[in-house]
Amino acid sequence: MNEEIHTAAIRRITRILATMRAPGSPVRAMHSANRAEAPAPPPALDITHTDGEALSRHVAQGRIERLGRSLYIERRDATAGGDHEQYEQSILREVRRVLENGCGSAWFSHSTAALLHGAWTYRMPRLVHVTHAVNPHVDSDEASIVRRHHTSLPQRDRDQVGGVPVTTKERTLVDCVRTLPTAAALVVCDSLFRGGADPREVDRLMSTSKGKRGIVQARRILELCDPRAGSPGESVARLAAVDAGLPRPECQIEAPTRSGSYYVDLGWEDLKVAVEFDGDVKYSGGEYGDPEAARRAELARQRALEREGWIVIRVRWEDLADLDELGARVRAAYWAALWRRRAA
Incomplete structure (x- = not known):
């Protein structure tokens, strides 16, 4: 069995x-692959022609990092990427060692x-x-x-x-x-x-x-x-929903609206309940475009879905800190939609 x-x-x-x-x-x-390039361990520096005094100076200046005997790498500032970036870089350094x-x-x-x-x-x-x-x-x-x-x-x-x-x-x-x-x-x-x-x-x-x-x-x-999950946050939100006693939600549900069709991250099409995960990256600017324009587009998308009767639960990274609370939010929306259908 x-x-x-x-x-x-x-x-x-x-x-x-x-x-x-x-x-x-x-x-x-x-x-497709999940990243443009798979993370790689930092290359070891060739220190064959570098004397010990120079190495010590470069380490003190924060330009290079000593991993072990005769093993040095260029120092990379991972603090800007937060805890996750620091975790990955610490693992990759140890892989090199x-x-x-x-x-x-x-x-x-x-x-x-x-x-x-x-x-x-x-x-x-x-x-x-x-x-x-x-x-x-x-x-x-x-x-x-x-x-x-x-x-x-x-x-x-x-x-x-x-x-x-x-x-x-x-x-x-x-x-x-x-x-x-x-x-x-x-x-x-x-x-x-x-x-x-x-x-x-x-x-x-x-x-x-x-x-x-x-x-x-x-x-x-x-x-x-x-595998249709579009981010780690979507995967974790799905887990929170199931742990709250709900059926496994579907991913990437097509939702036709008067403004065009959208794909909601996950939810239950029969009840028109959508869980949308808002990662910070879409509002980060740069290659992702104007952050304010992205927020306006997201708001217009939500209004279009709601006009068609969808209940939309928005989830951010900080919501993943308490999966029980997140699951309760999703469960409340699910049951509200279920009662709505029964009353129709």
Whole structure:
């Protein structure tokens, strides 16, 4: 029975991906990598002809950063990007350190591989995962954030991204949905399927993982997965709705209005309930255009939807800090729409 649960979820995900790939599909453009470029570990600087005094001066000036013996990188200011950018840069620095110390028969895995594959990440534990095919030798001064795993890793589960050894997208996905916190696991699952993970291979790995730690959570994450999610926030909002006792919402619902058709992020078409996630990026200016114009367009969109009877719940990043409260908001709108339909 348990195998049937994950297989049914895989079939549903396969159908969604086929729809996304179909010529003329309005969501075809969404079937792509999640970032323009996958994050890469910073390159090690060539210090062959640099004396120790100069290196110390550059470190003191904040131009370069020492990661270990004879290992330096250019310092990058990640503070402007907030906590998430700082998290990613700290992981990538440690990846470089592990690479320079020698990987041997080892591949970056779990959440670290997800990041290197270019997947979205959300509130990840600050850990660098390395999976070894042989029992690893661990240096006594190794950073405490490195987690080493010793397990069989067949050739078909091995890959490279930019020359960096990683587990395949499919193996990474299964490792993540088994071991990450629920919200983080769902974000990675949506993202890796969206970025090209093969559902058939995930199906195989799930079947061979029967009885492993976290497999029950993994099955649930696959049941909730939807590669059409347009951002990590949409994935987490979907989780909040389901945890509030609601049916799994659909993603990218076409909503015709007198002003034209819109696609709402997620919701329930039969009840005309829409959950719209407002990421800060659309209001950030630059390549995204005038922020005020973006806000006006968003307001016009909402009014057009409401004229057609839609209830629109707007969600921002700060709302994700309390998923119970967010779920209660969505549940209240869902029940209001349900009573409205019954009273009609």
